[in-house]
Amino acid sequence: MTGARRHRRRVVMFPFPFRSHIAPMLQLAELLRGRGLAVTVVHTTFNAPDAARHPELTFVPIHERLPDAATDPGADLVEQMLALNAACEAPFREALRRVVRVGGWSEVACAVVDGQWYWYAALTAAAEVGVAALALRTDNAAALHCMLSYSRLRYSGYLPIKGNRDEVLPPVEPLRGRDLIRVDGGDAERVREFIARVDNAMRTAAMGVVINTFRAIEKPVLRNIRRHLPRIPAFAIGPMHRLLGAPEEHGLHAPDSGCVAWLHAHPPRSVLYVSLGSVARIDREVFDEMALGLAGSGVPFLWVIRPGFVTGIVSDALPLPEPLTAVVDNGMGKTSWRLAHPAIGGFWTHCGWNSTLESICEGVPMLAQPCFGDQTVNARYVTHQWGVGLELGEVFDRDCVAEAVRKLMVGEEGAAMRDKARGLKAKASKSVEDDGASNAAIDRLDYQSNRNQPESSG
Structure with missing residues (x-):
């Protein structure tokens, strides 16, 4: 924004109420604020962000009414997302109208809506009052391309998967059938229905899409997205946490430094x-095999065990096998500061995109254990596209765990992955330099926001 303007224009942001979605939305909010834009964050009261950690942003709750099914920690993930969408449509529309009424049409530059708010009204409500709406994808470009390809996969006969799940699917190469977005235990048709709704909202209502990634790592996939969305500009703005500087300053919670010594x-x-993230839950049997495999590997480890991580058991009630070298009993802080410590040589991860991106930025190779959603896509790219990780596989016992840990941490294969990871770290660092591709993308987004009209091409 130029100094000639008499007042700052405003961006209205609406995150999806999962921690892994709120964090990148607030990172983008801080980046836009740093460009001179005022930011209002409209949010649910369910999993509300901590406004005190972002004093220069304005927070507006929508006071939604959610059914118990949407707030139960053990709820089916797809049904939870559908319930959240249904309950928040009208409250968001009204909140957006209030913001525009208070500030005036000319003050609001655009709305940025999380891509998981698939309903048409979330993106069109802004258009009704003359404000452009952009979608923020908190996953990577590969996952978005996978979602946009579902209709083609079905039309071409690849879906539903009937044959070898290890066969690579040409429209989404290098993904196999087993790597497509899924929610184990959920209804496969409901998952495809949700993806279809997200796809439709993206194509029909979004004026642009922001992706927390960087061109050097996903340039071919970004080109594929432009083929799917030829009229919608895609802004590769990432890694956003690295663009902001010190990671501990921009998390949802203060980092736990008790394990630093x-x-x-x-x-x-x-x-x-x-660490398997903020949402994933595992059965007790899997937990025991993880613990015994880690203990048997001979490798020192630091393990985040958050409350509710093991189905039906709180963390402090877990009898842990000896010898456990160290346990972190809360997983609420950002992962970046731990991965940045020189003692860390590997990361056993669920391959959520935030965690994957943080690991790439620190040059740390990964042991991939995807649980659901886009994590399978990320795991495939980590292991077979970028070559910076090992896949644990479906056979899961203590011996396999111990062997995989040793291979990653002390084996020659792990050393080669560490070298590749350092190369990706260098690319990530270059992307966030003042003249890097991600800063250029922010400039484009800032220009489009202030122009209040979508670009004519991607």
Whole structure:
């Protein structure tokens, strides 16, 4: 924004109420604020962000009414997302109208809506009052391309998967049938229905799409997205947490530094960091095999075990096998600061995109254990496209775990992946330099926001 303007224009942002979605939306909010835009964050009261950690942003709750099924931690994920969409449509529309009434049409530059708010009204409500609406994808370009390709996969006979699940699907190469977005235990048709709705909203109502990625790592996939969405510009703005600087300043929660002294006592690249994210839950049997495999590997490790991580059991009630080298009992802080510690030499991850991107930025190779959603897509790219990780596979017992951990941490294969990971780290660092591709993309987004009209091409 130029100094000639008499007042700052405003962006209205609406995150999806999952931690992994709120964090990148707030990162984008801070980036736009740094460009001179005022930011209003419209949010649900369910999983509300901590406004005190972002004093220069304006927060407006929508006071939605959610059914118990939408707030139950054990709820089916797809049904939860459908319930959230249904309950939040009207409250968001009214909140957006209030913001425009208070500030005036000319003050609001655009709305940025999380891509999981698929309903048509979320993106068109802005258009009704003359405000452009953009979608933020908190997954990567590969996952978005996978979603946009579902109709083609079905038309071409690849879906539903009837044959070898390990066969690569040409429209979404290098993905196999088993790598497509899924929710285990959920209804496959409901998953495809949700994806179809997101696809439709993207094609018919979004004026642009922002993706938390960088061109050097996903340039071919970004080209494929432009073929799917020829009239919609795609802004590769990432890694957003690295664009902001110190990662601990921009998380949802203050980092837990209680394990720092323990990490300081270990040699460089000797510790495996273990975290399966903020949502995934595992059965007790899987937990026990993880624990015994880790203990049997001989590799020191730092493990995030959050409340509710094991189905039906709270974390402090878990009898942990000996010897467990260290356990972090809350997973609420950002992962970046831990991965940045020189003692960390590997990351056992669920391959959520935030965690994957943080690992790439720190040059840390990964042990991939995807659980649901886009994590299978990310895991395939980590292991077979970028070559910076090992896949645990479906056979899961303590011996396999111990072997995989040793291979990643002390084997020659792990050393080669570490070299590749350092190369990706260098590319990520270059992308966020002042003259890097991601900063150029922010400039384009800032220009489009202030122009209040979509670009004519991607």
